[in-house]
Amino acid sequence: MATRRVIPQQVRGDDPVAAEAKNRRALGDIGNIASLLPGVEAGKVNRPLTRNFRAQLLENANKKQINVAKKPEAVQKKARAVAKPPQTHEVIVISPDTNEVAKAKHDAASSKKKVTYTSVLNARSKAAAASKTLDIDSADRDNDLAAVEYVEDMYSFYKEVENESKAQMYMQTQTEINEKMRSILVDWLVDVHVKFDLSPETLYLTINIIDRFLSLKTIPRRELQLLGVSALLIASKYEEIWPPQVNDLVYVTDNTYQSKQILMMEKTILGCLEWYLTVPTQYVFLARFIKASVPSVPDPEMENMVHFLAELGLMHYDALKFRPSMLAASAVYTARCCLNKTPVWTETLEFHTGYSEHELMECSKLLAFLHSRVGESKLRAVFKKYSKAERCAVALVSPAKSVLSSTPAP
Structure with a gap:
């Protein structure tokens, strides 16, 4: 019995799409072979598989090792000569003295040791204890505004420059004022x-x-x-x-x-004045010297008495011949005499002020004299200011008779 062949509809000749697919040319006939590299035959492009490519790499590596092993003997000798380690020489080590070793270690440790804030304060405390002077900054170790680490250097600088900002005696040049x-x-x-x-x-x-x-x-x-x-x-x-x-x-x-x-x-x-306003006035030294006078417990009466005497000095023209630091130290000394503080002048005060009791005597005598005449003077602004209870009424305290009766230092 004859077999009937059924042609699907999509490949029948009467379908235009099927007819076009049937008439398509092979890949090698559409001209894309022209894009191949020169020397490569059409249809024979060599694209090795991964396994074959790996085997080829191994084979190339083996060939390189064989070539290295077959190098001429002269080349191998030259390579061995280059790789030969240098000859070692015997070194004789002389051990240093034990004291020198210890000294070297101490110097190295000292150089590595850092100067800290605490070490500076401890050193200052030891120095103060050795000289029997009190460390007036010990209570301000945690106060950044006190500048404890730099305060000594600051006041040393103030004393160096205070003469530059000190007014000279000028009344001889003034014609209309006195x-x-x-x-x-x-x-x-x-x-x-x-x-x-x-x-x-x-x-x-x-x-x-x-x-x-x-x-x-x-x-x-x-x-x-x-x-x-x-x-x-x-x-x-x-x-x-x-x-x-x-x-x-x-x-x-x-x-x-x-x-x-x-x-x-x-x-x-x-x-x-050439805008020169940053000057160490008398008040700068008063703040430091009062602290040296009462380093532990605040003493309002002592502080007000010092400021009272200092402001009396401001009013008197003759006080201009003294340095601001000496005026401040003399005010502290005279105030201690007025209030009967003992001892009148301590090693701590002498250390921080830089003045001995002898050096202050002339200036202190002037302040004590002004104090003795303040009640009789017509200029009473300072007297009224320090006669109030809020300032401990220090203007009403008797002047220092011991200073008035003393002979000024030569």
Whole structure:
């Protein structure tokens, strides 16, 4: 029986898609062989399988090893000569002396040892104990603002430069003002300083600016108060967080001067002093010397007495001949005499102030004399300030008779 062949519909001749597929040419007939590399025959592209390729790599490696083994003997001898280790020479080691070894180890340990904050304080405490002086900074070890690590160097520097910022005696060059006028000006400034509730640093810097300016330039009498109020403005801007306004200073002068005049004098002062305002005033030394006087327990009466005597010194023109550090040390010495502190002058005070009791006697005698006359003087701003209970009424304490009766040091 004849077998009937059924042709699927998709390959029948009457289907155009099937006819086109049937007429497609083979891969080698469509011209893509032209893109092969030269020397490669068409249809014979050699793409080895992974296993064959690995076997070929192994075979190439074996051939390289065989070639290395068959190198000429001369080349091998040369390679052995290069690889031959150098000859060793016998070295004789001489052992150093035991003391030298110990010293070398000690020096190495010392060089590696770092200078720390604690070691500096301990060394200072030992030095103070050896010289029978108290370590006044021991309580401030944890206070960063006290700058305990640098405070001695700072005050050594202050003493070196205090003469540079110290005003010279100038009354012989001033034609219209005298010592009494200066005292009246300072007394008025102390009163203004209290009314504005300014810091002590401002008062001392104000007087320093006035005296330095007068030692460089002559001014008429009518401008003396203008100089004082302008110096107070400069010092307030330098020391205070909230300095007084210019209009406030015009008011305290009872409108004697206008704002423009104060600002012009401020400019004149700064130009004359070349803007040199960072100076070690008497107050800088007072803060340190009071601490040396009462290193353990605070003594408000002692502190107020020292400031009272120091401000009396500010009012007196003759005090300008003394250095700020000596004035501060003399105020501490005179205050201790007034309050009957024993001993009057300790090794700790002499160490930190740098002055002996003999060296302070002349300046202390001047301060004690001013103290004895303060109740009779018409200039009473300092006396009223320190007669109040909040300042321990130290102005009412009797002056140091032991200092007044002593002979000044030669």
